[in-house]
Each structure stands twice: as C-alpha cells, then as structure tokens.
Amino acid sequence: MNLLEQYLSYPAAPERILSIIGIELHWFLLQYTLGLPFAILVLLILYKKTGNQNWLKLARTATKALGINFALGAASGTLSEFGLVVVWPNVLEAAGRYIYYPLYLEIFAFLIEIVFIYLLVFGWNKLSTNAKIIVAFLAMFGAWFSAAMIVSVNSYMVAPTGIVSAYNPQTGWTYSQGYPKVLLVVPSDLVGALDVAKLQSLGMEVVGQMGNGVAVYMPSKIVARLAYEAWSMKTVGDSVLALVVKPEALPAVKGLLVKDVVDKILVETVRTVGYTTVTFQSPVYLGSILHTIGAALTVTGFTFAGAFALLVLLTKKKTAYYMDGLKFGVYFSLVAIVLQGAVFGHIMGMEIARFNPEKLAAMEGTSNQILSIPRTFGIEGLMKLIIYGTPNGQLPGYDQIPVDYCSLMGVPNIPDCRPPLILHYLYYVKTGLSILLALLSIVVAILIWRKKELGNIWLWSLAASPAVAQLVSFLGWGVREMGRKPWTIYGVMTVDVARTANPVDPLTYTVVGLLFIAVLALQVYAAWRLLFVPSLRGEEE
Amino acid sequence: MNVQALFMALVFGIHIVAVNIGIALATVIPFLKRRAAKTGDKALEEAARGLFKIYAVTYALAGVMGTAFTVFLASFYPEFVGIAGNITMIPFGISIVSILFHFFAIVSYWYGWGRFTEGLHNMVGWLLTITAYTIPLGFRAVFAFLNTPAGLILEPKPSLNVVDALLNPTFLPLYLKSIAGALTFGFLFIAGVLAWKGLRQELSQVEKGLYMDSIKIALMGLIAMMFLGPWYALALVNVPVKFNNIFAGLGAVLNAPTFSSYAWLFIIKMILVLIQAVVLLYLLAPIKGTDVLFSQEGYKATIIGAVAAGLTVLTGEYLNAFSQYPFFVANAPLIADKLPEPYKTILTRALNLENVSPLAQDPSLYLVTVIGVTILLAAAGYLLYVVFFKANNH
Numbered sequence: 001m002n003l004l005e006q007y008l009s010y011p012a013a014p015e016r017i018l019s020i021i022g023i024e025l026h027w028f029l030l031q032y033t034l035g036l037p038f039a040i041l042v043l044l045i046l047y048k049k050t051g052n053q054n055w056l057k058l059a060r061t062a063t064k065a066l067g068i069n070f071a072l073g074a075a076s077g078t079l080s081e082f083g084l085v086v087v088w089p090n091v092l093e094a095a096g097r098y099i100y101y102p103l104y105l106e107i108f109a110f111l112i113e114i115v116f117i118y119l120l121v122f123g124w125n126k127l128s129t130n131a132k133i134i135v136a137f138l139a140m141f142g143a144w145f146s147a148a149m150i151v152s153v154n155s156y157m158v159a160p161t162g163i164v165s166a167y168n169p170q171t172g173w174t175y176s177q178g179y180p181k182v183l184l185v186v187p188s189d190l191v192g193a194l195d196v197a198k199l200q201s202l203g204m205e206v207v208g209q210m211g212n213g214v215a216v217y218m219p220s221k222i223v224a225r226l227a228y229e230a231w232s233m234k235t236v237g238d239s240v241l242a243l244v245v246k247p248e249a250l251p252a253v254k255g256l257l258v259k260d261v262v263d264k265i266l267v268e269t270v271r272t273v274g275y276t277t278v279t280f281q282s283p284v285y286l287g288s289i290l291h292t293i294g295a296a297l298t299v300t301g302f303t304f305a306g307a308f309a310l311l312v313l314l315t316k317k318k319t320a321y322y323m324d325g326l327k328f329g330v331y332f333s334l335v336a337i338v339l340q341g342a343v344f345g346h347i348m349g350m351e352i353a354r355f356n357p358e359k360l361a362a363m364e365g366t367s368n369q370i371l372s373i374p375r376t377f378g379i380e381g382l383m384k385l386i387i388y389g390t391p392n393g394q395l396p397g398y399d400q401i402p403v404d405y406c407s408l409m410g411v412p413n414i415p416d417c418r419p420p421l422i423l424h425y426l427y428y429v430k431t432g433l434s435i436l437l438a439l440l441s442i443v444v445a446i447l448i449w450r451k452k453e454l455g456n457i458w459l460w461s462l463a464a465s466p467a468v469a470q471l472v473s474f475l476g477w478g479v480r481e482m483g484r485k486p487w488t489i490y491g492v493m494t495v496d497v498a499r500t501a502n503p504v505d506p507l508t509y510t511v512v513g514l515l516f517i518a519v520l521a522l523q524v525y526a527a528w529r530l531l532f533v534p535s536l537r538g539e540e541e
Numbered sequence: 542m543n544v545q546a547l548f549m550a551l552v553f554g555i556h557i558v559a560v561n562i563g564i565a566l567a568t569v570i571p572f573l574k575r576r577a578a579k580t581g582d583k584a585l586e587e588a589a590r591g592l593f594k595i596y597a598v599t600y601a602l603a604g605v606m607g608t609a610f611t612v613f614l615a616s617f618y619p620e621f622v623g624i625a626g627n628i629t630m631i632p633f634g635i636s637i638v639s640i641l642f643h644f645f646a647i648v649s650y651w652y653g654w655g656r657f658t659e660g661l662h663n664m665v666g667w668l669l670t671i672t673a674y675t676i677p678l679g680f681r682a683v684f685a686f687l688n689t690p691a692g693l694i695l696e697p698k699p700s701l702n703v704v705d706a707l708l709n710p711t712f713l714p715l716y717l718k719s720i721a722g723a724l725t726f727g728f729l730f731i732a733g734v735l736a737w738k739g740l741r742q743e744l745s746q747v748e749k750g751l752y753m754d755s756i757k758i759a760l761m762g763l764i765a766m767m768f769l770g771p772w773y774a775l776a777l778v779n780v781p782v783k784f785n786n787i788f789a790g791l792g793a794v795l796n797a798p799t800f801s802s803y804a805w806l807f808i809i810k811m812i813l814v815l816i817q818a819v820v821l822l823y824l825l826a827p828i829k830g831t832d833v834l835f836s837q838e839g840y841k842a843t844i845i846g847a848v849a850a851g852l853t854v855l856t857g858e859y860l861n862a863f864s865q866y867p868f869f870v871a872n873a874p875l876i877a878d879k880l881p882e883p884y885k886t887i888l889t890r891a892l893n894l895e896n897v898s899p900l901a902q903d904p905s906l907y908l909v910t911v912i913g914v915t916i917l918l919a920a921a922g923y924l925l926y927v928v929f930f931k932a933n934n935h
Contacts, residue, residue, distance in 0.1 A: 068648055074604060075644030081611060082637045089626025096619030097898050104616050104906070107609045111917040114601055115924050122594075123927040233883045257883055267899050275900045501627045502700045504634075515638060519645055530652045 001369040003422040009415055010486040011496035014509045015087050020478065021513045025520050026080050027477050028470060029073035034147055034293060035300025036066040037117070037140035039332065044133045054324040059132075060124060062304075065531055066139075067121035070113070072523050079516070090231045091157075091488050091498035098266050099156055101276045102149035109149055112142030147296075148289055152279035155288045157489045158480065159355040161273055161281040164217060166405070167357030169393040175402050178203020178219035180491045185213040185269040190261065193249035202244070211272030220491035225408040227493045230259035240408060283355050287348035294340035295473045301333025302437065302462075302469040305444075309454075309462035311535055327448055330462070333469075334441040341434055346386070353387045356490065357396040358419050359483035360387070365424030367398035373428045406486060412494045414486045423483050430475035433468055440465060542866060544907055545617040545897050549610060550859065551914070556606035557858045558851055559599040560677070564720065565727020566596040567643075567673035571650075571666025573751070578659050584747040592731065593651060598925065600647060616901050620891040621869055628693070628701040629683055636679030643672035677719055685712035687865070688780045689872040695884055711780060714773040721769050722857065725762030726850035728755040729817070733847030736840035744835070753834060756843065759850070760821045766814070783871040786864040798874060803864045810856040813849045820846035867894040 010016070043059035046052065084092045095103065116139040120132065127135060162183025166174045181203070186194070191214050196206065202222060207215035222240070229239045236242060237254030241261065245253060253261075270278050279285070308325035312318055353360050364383060365372035374380045381391040398418065404410075406417035444458050484490055488498035570589050577586035615622045646669040653662055685706075686692070692706030693699070706712075732755040735748050744752065777784040781797030788794070790804025820842045824834050833839040865871035869892040877889050890896050 068652060071644060071648045075641060078604065078608060078644075079637055079641055081608065082633060082640075085611070085615075085622065085626040086630040086633050086637075089623045092615060092626060093619045093623025096615035096622055098900065100612075100616035100619070100898070100901060101906075103612055105909075107605075107612050108913040108917060110608060111605055111913075111921070114605055115917065115920045118598075118601065119924050119927060123924075123931070125933045126927055126931045233887065235883070257886065259887075270900060275903070500630060501698050502630060504630060508634075512634070512638065515641060519641060522645060522649070526649060526652065530656065 001367075001421060003370070003420065003425075006416065007420040007422050007482065007485075010420075011414065011494070012499040012503070014506045015499050015503060016485070016495065018509045018513050019083065019087065020481070021516045022076070022080050022083050023481070024474055024477060025516050026073065026076040027474065028520060029069055029076055029523070030147075031296045031299040031470065031473055032065065032069045032303070033073045033113070034143050034296035035303075036062050036069065037136055037143055038297060039300050039304065040066065040120070041133065041136040041140055042332070043328070044129065044136055048129055048133065052324070054321045055328075056129075057321060058304075058325055058328065059136075061531060061535075063120050063124060065527065066117060068526060068530065069523075070117050072519070074110075074114070076516075076519075087500055087503075088488070088498045089500055091493060094489070094493065095153060097263070098270050098275075099153055099279050102152045102279050106146055106149040109142055109146035112138065113146060114142075116142055144293065147292055151289045151292050152282065152285055154480075155282035155285040156279040158288070158484060159282055159284040159351070159490055160492055161278050161283070162269075163283070163355060163491050165355050165357050167396050169353075169388050172394065173357075173396065173400055175405050178221075180220045180405075181205070181217035182220055182223050182491050183207070183215060183269070184218050184223075184265050185210050185215050185272045187213040187264050187268045190264060193245055193253055195244050195246050198244045211268065213268045213272070215272075221406060221408040223492050224406050224487075224494050224497075225411050226258060226262050228412040228497050230257075230262040231497050234258045236261060240411075284348070284351040287344065287351040290344040291340070291348040291476075294336060294344040295476060297336035298333060298340050298437075299466070299469045299473050301329055301336045302441075303329070303466040305329025305333055305441075305462045306464070306466035307532065309459040309465075310532075312454075313456065313459050313463060314536055326454075326462070330441060330444050330448055333437075333465075334445045337434070337438045337441055341438060345434075349387060356483070358398075358401055359423070361396040361398040361401065362419040362421055362423040362483060363427040363479065364395055365398070365421065365428075366395050367421055367424075369399070370421055370424060372424070406494055412496050414494055414496070417486060419483050419485055423479055426475050426482070427479050430472050430479065433472045433475075437465060437468060437472065542863070543895060543897065545613070545901070546866065546894050548907075548910060549613045549617070550862070552606045552609040552613065553862070554855050554859065556603050556610060558726075558854055559603035559606065561723040561726045561851075561854050562599045562730050563596060563603055563727075564673050564677070564723040565731065566592055566599070567669050568724070569728070569731065569755075570596060571663070571670055574654075574666060575663055578663075582747065584745055585751075588747050588751055590654065593654075594928065595734065597647065597651065598928065602921070617897050618869070618891070618894070619898055620887070624699070624888070624891055625683075628699055629686070631701070631703045632679045632682035632686070632706065634679070635682070636676050639672045639675040639679065642668055643676060646672060674720065677723075678716060681716040681719060682707060682709070682712055684861075685709040685715055687870050688715075688777075688783065690870055690876070695881065699884070711773065711776045714769060714776045718766065718769040718773045721762050721765040722854055725759050725766060725817070726847075726854050728759040728762065729843070729847040729850040731755045732759065733844050736843035736847075739835070739840045740837060749835060752843075756821060756824055756834070759817075759846075760825060763814070763817055763821060780865075780871045782868075782874055783864045787860065800874070801864070801866065803860055806856055806860045806863065810853055810860060813853040813856060816849040817846050817853065820849070868892055869894060 040059050040062050043055045043062065047055035047059065116135050119127075120135045120139055123135070124132070160182060164179060164181045164183070166179035168174060196204075199216075199218075200206070203219040204222070205217040207217065209215070225240055229241075234257070235254060236245065236256045236258060237250070239258045241258060242250060242254065273281065282288075305326060306329070308322050308329055311322050312326065315322075352363075361367070364374060374383050380395065384393045384395060385391045387393065387395070398421065401418045403416045403418060404414075406412070407414050440458075440461055444454065444462060447454055447458065486495050487493065488495045570592050573585055573589035573592070577583070577589060646665050649657075649665045650662070650669055653665060657665070686701075686709065688711045689709065691709035692702040692704070694702055732752050735744060735752040735755070738744060738748070739752070774784075774788075777787070778795060781795035782800065784793075784795050785797055785799040786801050787803050787807050789799045790802040791807070823842055824839055824846075833842070868874065873888070873892045877885060877892075880888060
C-alpha cells in the first residue's frame with residue numbers, strides 16, 4: 001500500500017498540509033510558552049532557597065527566551081486563528097456556534113499571558129525576588145489556562161462529548177449495529193415530525209427524555225451526512241431527512257434548510273449538556289491536557305540540557321554556571337519524560353483505545369497491508385497488556401474497518417473512511433525516540449548524581465536532544481491530527497465539509513507554507529544569535 | 542444597540558487606537574534609527590529606542606484586542622464568520638502574511654538592536670514599516686466589502702472576484718483616509734508623549750527636533766485628511782443607507798431608507814478635527830513674534846491635540862461601524878430582496894447584528910466578560926506602570 005498516496009487521497013490535501021505546517025509551527029513555539037514559565041518559577045524558587053546566583057542568571061536567560069518565543073508564538077497563534085477563518089471556515093462557524101465558550105475564555109488567558117510574561121521580561125530589574133516568583137506563577141497560570149481551553153476544543157474534535165465508538169475489545173467492531181454513534185438531544189417539536197421507526201432501522205437508539213427533547217444515539221454516518229447537507233445549503237426536501245420525516249409532516253418542512261434543523265438539534269444538545277462544560281466533558285480531555293503540558297515540559301527540559309551541553313562542548317569549559325544549567329536541564333527533563341511516558345501518555349493511550357479505535361488500529365498497524373512493527377518484533381501481547389491491562393484483549397483490526405463507515409449512501413464522498421496507515425510508522429518512530437530520550441536522561445542523571453565526568457558522547461547526545469524532543473512532540477501532534485482523518489470532528493463532520501468553498505491554488509498554499517517555515521528558521525536563528533552566541537562569548541546570558 | 546455589539550465596539554476601539562499609533566511609530570522609528578546611524582547621534586538613537594518600547598506595548602495591546610474582537614465575532618455571530626471566511630481568503634491573506642512578517646520584524650528589530658549589522662537592522666526596519674501599511678490594506682478591503690459587497694458572486698457557489706472587490710469605490714478612499722488619520726494621530730501622540738515630558742523637565746535638542754517634526758507631519762496629515770475625508774464621504778453615495786444614516790440629519794439624503802441618525806457623532810468628530818487644527822495652527826503659527834511651541838502652554842496644547850486626534854480616530858471608526866448597524870453589510874437592506882434562495886434566507890439573518898447566536902445570550906457570560914476585562918485592564922495598567930515609570934531595583 002502506498003501510504004503517502006492514501007494520506008493524500010482524503011479531501012482537502014493542500015489545505016491539510018498547509019494547516020500541518022502552520023499549526024506545527026505554533027506547536028513548536030508553544031512548547032516553550034508552556035514549559036519556560038514553569039522552569040523559571042522553579043529556578044526562582046531554587047534561588048530563593050539557596051541564594052545560588054546561577055539559578056537567578058539561568059532564570060533571567062530563560063525569561064529573555066520566553067519574551068522572544070512568546071511574541072512569535074502569539075504571531076503564529078494569530079495566523080492559525082486567521083487560517084481557521086479562511087481555510088476551515090465551516091468548522092470555525094460550528095465551533096463558534098456550539099463550543100465557543102473555551103475559545104471565549106481563552107481571550108482572558110491570552111491577556112494574562114501577555115501581561116505577566118512581559119511584566120517578567122521588562123520588569124525584571126524592577127521586581128523583588130518574591131514579586132518575580134508571583135509574576136512567573138501568573139505567567140505560567142496564563143499559559144496553562146490558555147492550553148486548557150484550546151485543548152478542550154481540540155479534544156472535542158478528537159472525541160466529541162457523547163461519542164460511542166464502534167469497538168469492543170472483547171467482541172470486536174460494531175459497525176453492523178450502526179456505531180460509532182453520537183449522543184444528540186432532538187427538540188420535542190422536531191420529534192413529532194420524525195419517523196422514529198425508520199430512524200431506528202438505520203441504527204438510531206432512543207435514550208429517553210432529556211432537557212427539552214429526546215436524547216438519542218445517532219449513527220455517525222447519518223450525522224456526517226447531515227453536516228454535509230447543512231453546509232451545502234440543502235433543504236429538507238432534497239435531504240436524506242426527507243426519508244425519515246413522517247409523510248404527513250413533509251410538506252410543511254421540506255422547504256426548511258437542513259442547516260436550521262441540524263442547528264436546532266445541536267443547540268438543544270449543547271444546552272442540555274451545558275455550554276460552558278461541553279468540551280471539557282470530552283472523554284479524551286484529561287489525557288490530552290496532561291499529555292500536552294507533559295510534552296512542553298519535556299521539550300523545555302531537554303532544551304536546557306542541550307543548550308548547556310553544547311556550551312560546554314563549544315567553549316571547552318565546565319564553569320559552575322554551565323554545569324548548574326546542565327544539571328537543571330537533565331533532572332528537569334528526567335522527571336518530565338518519566339511522567340509524560342508512564343502516566344500522561346498512558347492515560348492518553350487508554351482514552352484513544354476506547355474512543356478512537358480506528359486511530360488505534362492505524363497506530364498499531366493491525367493491517368496485513370503493511371509491515372507491522374509489533375508483529376515483526378513479537379510484542380503484540382505487550383501492546384495489548386499496556387493498552388487493555390491484559391494480554392488477552394483484542395487489538396482492533398484495521399482491515400476490518402469498512403471503508404465507507406463515515407458516509408451514508410455515498411454522501412459525503414469520502415473514498416476511504418479509515419485513518420491513514422502512515423500513522424503506524426509515525427507513532428512508532430515517536431515512541432522509539434521517546435524511549436531513547438528517557439534512557440539518555442536516566443543515564444546522564446545517574447552520572448551527574450554519582451559525580452562522574454560526562455564524556456563527549458553524552459554531551460553530544462544531550463546537545464542533539466532538544467531537536468529530538470521537538471521531533472517527538474511534532475510527531476505526537478501529527479499522529480493526533482492526522483489520525484483523525486478523514487474526520488475534522490470525529491463522528492460528526494468530515495474534512496471536506498470543514499474546508500472553504502473557495503480554496504486557492506496549490507502554488508499559493510506552497511508559498512504561504514514556505515513563509516511559515518522561513519519564520520520558524522528565523523526563530524531558531526534568532527535564539528542562536530541572541531541567546532546562545534552571547535553565552536559563548538562569556539557575556540551575561 | 543445590543544450588549545454583544547458594545548463588547549465588540551469596546552475591544553475594537555482599543556485595538557484601532559493602538560494600531561493607529563503603531564502605524565506612525567513603525568514609520569518613524571526605523572527612520573530615526575537610520576538617521577542616528579548616519580550622523581552618529583547617540584541621543585537620537587536612544588530616543589528611537591524609547592519609542593520602540595512604547596511601540597511594543599501598543600502593538601501587544603492591539604494584537605490582544607484584535608484577537609478578542611475575532612473571538613467575540615465568532616462567538617456571537619458564527620454564521621457571519623463562516624460566510625466571510627468562505628469568500629475572503631485573498632484580502633485576509635494579504636493581512637495574514639503581513640502580520641507574520643510584522644511580528645517577526647518587531648522581535649528582530651528589538652533584539653537585533655546593537656547586535657545586527659547596520660545593513661541588516663535597516664532591512665528589518667524597512668520590513669517593519671512596509672508591513673505596517675500592508676496589514677490594513679487587506680483589512681480595509683474587507684471593510685469596503687462590508688460597505689457594499691463588490692465582487693460577490695453567488696453562482697455556482699458563493700465566491701469573490703478579487704479584482705472587482707479591490708475596485709470597490711469605497712476601498713481606496715477608506716484605506717488612504719485611514720493611513721492619513723493614523724499618521725496624524727500617531728505623530729501627535731509622539732509629540733504628546735514628548736510634551737508630557739517637557740512639562741516636567743527640559744527637553745534635549747534631539748527631543749525638541751523630534752517634537753517639532755512630529756507636529757509638522759501631523760499638520761500635513763490633517764491637511765491630507767481635508768481632501769481624503771470628503772472623498773470617502775462622496776464614495777459613500779455607493780452606500781446610500783450608510784450615507785443617509787450619517788448625513789440625513791444634516792439635510793443630505795439619498796434615495797434609500799434611513800435606519801438611524803449618527804449625524805451627532807459626525808459633528809463630534811468634526812469638532813475634534815477642528816480642535817486639532819486650532820492646536821496645530823496655534824503651535825506652528827507665530828503669534829505676535831512669540832514661539833509657543835516649547836512653552837508650557839504649547840506642551841499643554843499639544844497634549845490636548847493628541848487626545849483630540851485619538852478621539853477623532855475612535856469616533857471616526859465608530860461612525861463608520863455604527864452607521865450601518867444592525868447590518869454587517871451596509872447595503873444589505875438594498876440587495877437582500879434581490880438575492881435568490883437560499884442565500885436570501887441565510888444572508889438576511891447572518892448579516893443582522895441583532896441575530897446573536899442562541900448559546901451566547903447568557904447574561905452570566907456578560908458578567909464574566911465585564912469582570913475579566915476590568916481585572917485584566919487593571920493588570921495591563923500595572924504593566925505599563927512598571928515598564929515606564931517604576932524605578933530599577935538595581
């Protein structure tokens with residue numbers, strides 16, 4: 001199977017690639033926006049406790065880095081926001097209408113970030129140590145609050161509140177029963193017009209009265225088709241709805257826009273679930289936010305360790321400042337990566353197994369069409385043990401996923417509803433590199449703890465570790481986003497519905513993508529020139 | 542006017558004032574830095590560096606408020622955002638790419654000061670200046686579209702003819718008027734900052750030179766506005782509803798319905814323009830041989846002029862926006878009936894500012910907004926105090 005071809009075969013390939021570039025650029029930067037305030041806070045507390053000037057110096061350098069990084073992070077965030085407006089306007093419209101609350105609160109988080117990060121940057125010489133600690137905490141609070149809001153919306157896209165997946169580890173896939181299904185609340189005034197028996201024959205399950213309507217589990221293929229029809233401006237008469245409306249009610253409703261019918265159902269659903277909490281109730285939210293923060297802390301820790309290892313190598317000096325910086329980075333990254341791998345990653349993995357089984361099948365490569373890494377190395381039992389807590393669990397088989405499970409009678413027109421199998425290799429490269437990073441931090445931490453000399457091999461390995469940690473994080477987000485395809489909101493809206501009706505030509509997308517990459521390169525260059533080179537020269541930084 | 546529109550007006554007002562200051566500062570700072578490098582004038586370079594700090598803060602404020610505006614828009618009027626997003630990729634794209642470069646230029650210019658070579662720093666300075674003018678280019682094209690939807694195509698699908706959109710009769714006067722207004726206010730703001738300092742201590746020669754030049758440029762901007770303002774007003778004959786909402790109260794009416802009267806806001810704006818004109822003439826025209834420019838009275842007058850200029854920008858922007866309330870597109874009432882279905886149904890409701898998204902009508906949401914904005918504006922005030930006024934510990 002040509003894996004790249006499969007990935008590109010889903011709709012909106014140029015838009016998806018541009019979004020990967022734009023959002024991954026933002027993701028690259030926000031690792032530090034989330035990680036550095038916490039590191040600065042820890043350093044300031046260490047300084048307060050020990051009086052060691054090196055911790056203060058390190059905190060100052062980290063604050064300068066945070067200032068540069070935040071400005072570019074805010075810029076890339078603004079670009080991602082505008083990118084959503086013009087490239088994915090329909091999903092933004094849906095988000096604005098039904099799950100806007102965390103985005104709304106994020107404005108305040110952004111304000112908190114900007115005020116306290118720049119208070120720390122520009123007010124450094126004007127604040128006492130205690131004041132700096134408070135400001136660093138508030139800067140961290142702003143950044144993490146912001147992440148908590150945005151990740152909740154993204155979690156909803158990965159697994160919307162009320163989703164029931166199509167897999168049971170004991171019995172296998174349940175597509176034949178109409179799964180995956182989404183919990184919806186149909187307003188009472190609409191219920192009367194619908195032919196419930198027909199809907200049940202299509203897989204709909206009635207749960208019972210809830211709020212001002214009737215709660216039902218609606219098969220995703222019906223929801224996906226309705227989303228398509230809604231954003232294609234179809235009327236009920238031209239819609240699949242005409243088949244499930246009672247014949248006597250059809251004349252009165254056939255001129256209605258499908259969008260209005262869908263809107264009534266979604267508004268009632270969100271109102272019933274709670275508009276302020278609906279995204280936070282996504283079943284993958286806890287794992288997602290922990291895994292996001294964990295990734296940022298891990299990347300930040302390895303960046304400290306790598307920068308000071310490189311300084312030692314290039315200056316051939318092991319000053320107390322360099323060694324303190326190195327030590328801080330190694331211990332920080334060790335704690336972060338252990339937590340990230342053993343706790344946060346595990347929670348995330350279990351949530352994905354339960355609520356995104358198609359993605360899990362692709363990640364684990366349970367297909368006969370590709371060379372599966374667990375199969376090759378005979379570790380399938382281990383994977384089952386990690387995922388399900390028992391080696392007897394059954395991993396979801398990729399080849400058994402129907403290629404049309406996301407469409408109803410060919411609408412929306414998605415040639416293959418299964419997630420891309422390239423995910424398998426991305427995921428295993430990510431996992432392999434994570435294990436190597438963890439081993440590196442463990443070995444170097446032991447060497448430092450036992451006061452052994454760090455040889456060049458360890459120093460060079462540490463120097464490379466920030467790039468590897470960023471790559472791991474990049475791949476992690478890539479697996480999360482690419483693994484959702486062809487859905488934009490899993491079980492609800494496919495990617496063809498989400499994108500603009502007026503895409504520009506691929507050349508324009510390419511130019512914009514290259515501009516994004518150029519800015520990322522300039523950011524790395526700026527960090528090198530403004531933070532690293534002065535340190536090499538022995539200046540304050 | 543509903544509370545949602547007022548929230549948007551609040552954040553948009555702060556955004557637009559900060560942006561206007563930014564356009565002038567992004568123009569003058571690289572110019573001063575280049576001049577300082579040529580003449581070796583360290584004091585001039587320090588003055589430019591001081592202005593850059595102000596610029597960084599105003600830009601951050603503009604960025605946050607711009608983001609807040611976009612999120613408010615998406616939360617209160619999602620269907621409008623969906624429609625606009627589907628058809629305005631090119632004009633927004635011009636602004637998006639410009640913002641990308643502008644942000645990068647700000648960071649590089651600040652951190653590269655004294656570190657980059659002169660040539661490289663100047664190049665970044667040019668990038669800073671040019672992108673300050675291209676960002677509003679895209680946004681003003683969208684604003685012109687919101688006057689009258691030139692270039693809108695409905696069949697076979699809703700889309701935009703970009704050439705027709707840029708030939709919108711209100712686009713060029715709106716853009717040029719905005720730039721001239723920004724330069725007038727921005728330079729009066731710079732003069733006002735120096736005047737504030739002048740009231741407390743003697744200005745250096747460099748500061749006096751910058752002060753005088755700023756006032757002269759502001760006067761030139763105001764003169765330009767005397768032509769560009771009427772040009773935009775005349776262009777509004779293509780937007781008769783808006784024209785009537787502004788000018789009907791003054792006796793000028795076109796053949797179109799009048800929904801509201803904002804003549805009072807127009808009059809306030811004109812009074813504010815007049816105040817600026819009087820101040821500038823007072824400062825620059827010698828009266829009985831005395832030079833008031835550097836006197837205490839002159840400094841006070843400059844500050845009054847700067848405040849009047851800021852309020853002019855604010856009232857001008859509000860006049861432009863409110864005079865089409867409750868429609869997102871000013872000409873919507875004239876074209877809605879001519880649209881085919883389903884566009885008629887969809888656009889009629891999506892372009893109505895009184896049709897707020899049902900899930901965003903919770904009063905507790907507004908309470909959260911008011912409390913949050915109040916606390917954070919106070920925090921921003923503390924940031925400004927620490928950065929600009931608090932003494933160093935060390």
